[in-house]
Amino acid sequence: MLTTRELGTDDPALRDWYDAVREAHLADREPAWWESWEATRTYLARPAGRTAYRIVAAFDGDDLVGGAELSLPLVDDTETMSVVLGVLPGHRRRGAGALLMTEVRAIAREHGRSILQTEVTVPDCVAFESWCGGAFAGRQGMGSVSAEDRMLVDLPFDPARLDRIVAGVPAPDGYRVLSFTGPCPDDLAAEWARMRTQMNQDVPRGELTRTASVVDVDRIRLSDEQMAQQGWTKVRSVALTEAGDGAGYTEMFVSAHDPDFVLQDDTLVGREHRGRGLGALLKAANLEQLGALGGPVEGRRWLQTHTEQGNVPMQHTNERFGFRRVDVLHECEGPV
Ligand SMILES: CC(C)(COP(=O)(O)OP(=O)(O)OC[C@H]1O[C@@H](n2cnc3c(N)ncnc32)[C@H](O)[C@@H]1OP(=O)(O)O)[C@@H](O)C(=O)NCCC(=O)NCCS
Structure with a gap:
């Protein structure tokens, strides 16, 4: 029974x-x-x-x-x-x-x-309704409200491709890129919080019921502390203007408990800094940093990322870095 x-x-x-x-x-x-x-x-x-x-x-x-x-x-x-x-x-x-x-x-x-949400990941080339999770969610009154491609690229990252990308994105005047692992340094925390808030506002989420919450320095600190307790190392790069303002950032997560995957998490370039190649520059700098880490990433086979299907600039950037789509993550929602 x-x-x-x-x-x-x-x-x-x-x-x-x-x-x-x-x-x-x-x-x-x-x-x-x-x-x-x-x-x-x-x-x-x-x-x-x-x-x-x-x-x-x-x-x-x-x-x-x-x-x-x-x-x-x-x-x-x-x-x-x-x-x-x-x-x-x-x-x-x-x-x-x-x-x-x-x-x-x-x-x-x-x-x-009153609202139920779930995620259903459907293999590429399979219709949402034909996949077990999609059919089940539909039967339960939940429909897809946003679709993101799940993408992979093999690790270690192809050094020739990285060299080509680095050669193709010279740092624009007036910016410097800083890379570091682990918790956010004190002098960057306020700018990091401001950029994380902007990320929440800018990331496309389709019709999903999700508030773009404000992130403050305490939340940055707490996230760093809790992720470390869960075995994560954050691998990060940030672009700063000459005045020290944050123009963009990217971060990857490496788990001490996962032998296969590294996760590509947020990448943001502030609105007034877009169109200068900073997104690709940041990702390339972070991949160089990841490659130099040695021990903690040894043996990892894939870097995984998710990108909303309508996010054209990020889809182009992913293509440049050799990511391939493997399936589609549907955010689903319906009444309780
Ligand atoms: C989705 C999942 C949880 C369904 O579990 P399950 O125990 O098989 O579900 P049930 O037997 O209670 O099915 C309930 C109804 O969902 C629908 N359904 C479930 N699987 C289906 C499938 N493969 N194809 C078509 N309809 C399906 C049917 O309407 C079914 O009723 P029926 O068997 O009387 O026709 C299971 O397939 C699973 O774990 N999939 C992978 C994880 C996943 O996608 N989770 C997202 C869930 S929201």
């Missing part, structure tokens, strides 16, 4: 829950990054900050066959709740997904949420 149960962070079934949701999401797809077990158990065990988490598992008899992770924003977008839900490939089409969603909706109502 199928049942569901909520798990606490000290529940002995938590590791099986993590393995099942991971396996469900990675099955039948090109290689994809997934948050490590070490990082997951670290953030789940923390007292709730901007987000509270709830964990639900589905069982067939004693066997754990699937699960869901629920994120409840506590500061912005408190009408929403997002869910990552998966059922093991060998246990699908028997109602476990739908049963999990019944529990998910009950928790959403208990917390006064």
Whole structure:
């Protein structure tokens, strides 16, 4: 018989829950990054900050066959709740997904949420409705409101390509690029916070219900501290004007617990600094820094990034760096 149960962070079934949701999401797809077990158990065990988490598992008899992770924003977008839900490939089409969603909706109502959000990643050349996650989300009343390409490039990054890119993007007059790893230095923190806020405002998100929140220095510090606790090293480059103002930044994340992937996260060039090649310059500087890191990135096979399909400048930049699209991430939304 199928049942569901909520798990606490000290529940002995938590590791099986993590393995099942991971396996469900990675099955039948090109290689994809997934948050490590070490990082997951670290953030789940923390007292709730901007987000509270709830964990639900589905069982067939004693066997754990699937699960869901629920994120409840506590500061912005408190009408929403997002869910990552998966059922093991060998246990699908028997109602476990739908049963999990019944529990998910009950928790959403208990917390006064009216909008459900989820992410569905669909292999390239497969229609959204034809993929298990797309068909299931549609049946649950959630439709795609934004589509991002997930892209990969092989690591170590091709040195000849990097040389060509570096030769093709001379630093424009009036700017300097600084690269560093780890926490944001004190003298850059205020500018970093301003640029992160601008990033939130500028990044296209389709029709997704998501507030472009303001990021202050405390949040920068907290993110650096918490990411480090989860095993992440941030690899960063920033472009500064002669006056020391931030003109743009880019960052990659390297996990101590992931043998395969490095993540390309944000890249921003401030509006008044665009059209000068700073985006490519920053990415090239950061790749040079990544290559020089040695030990911590040894053996990593792919650099992964996501770019909204309509983001033409970033799509062009990705092409120049040799990224190839492997699948499409749909942000989905619907009523509770
Ligand atoms: C999506 C997923 C969770 C569904 O789990 P499941 O236990 O097979 O779901 P259910 O058996 O409860 O299916 C409920 C309904 O969803 C729809 N559905 C689910 N999988 C489908 C598929 N492969 N093709 C067409 N419709 C599908 C059907 O309408 C189904 O009802 P039916 O079997 O009576 O026709 C599972 O396929 C999975 O883990 N996929 C990978 C992770 C993922 O994409 N998650 C996103 C979920 S929002």
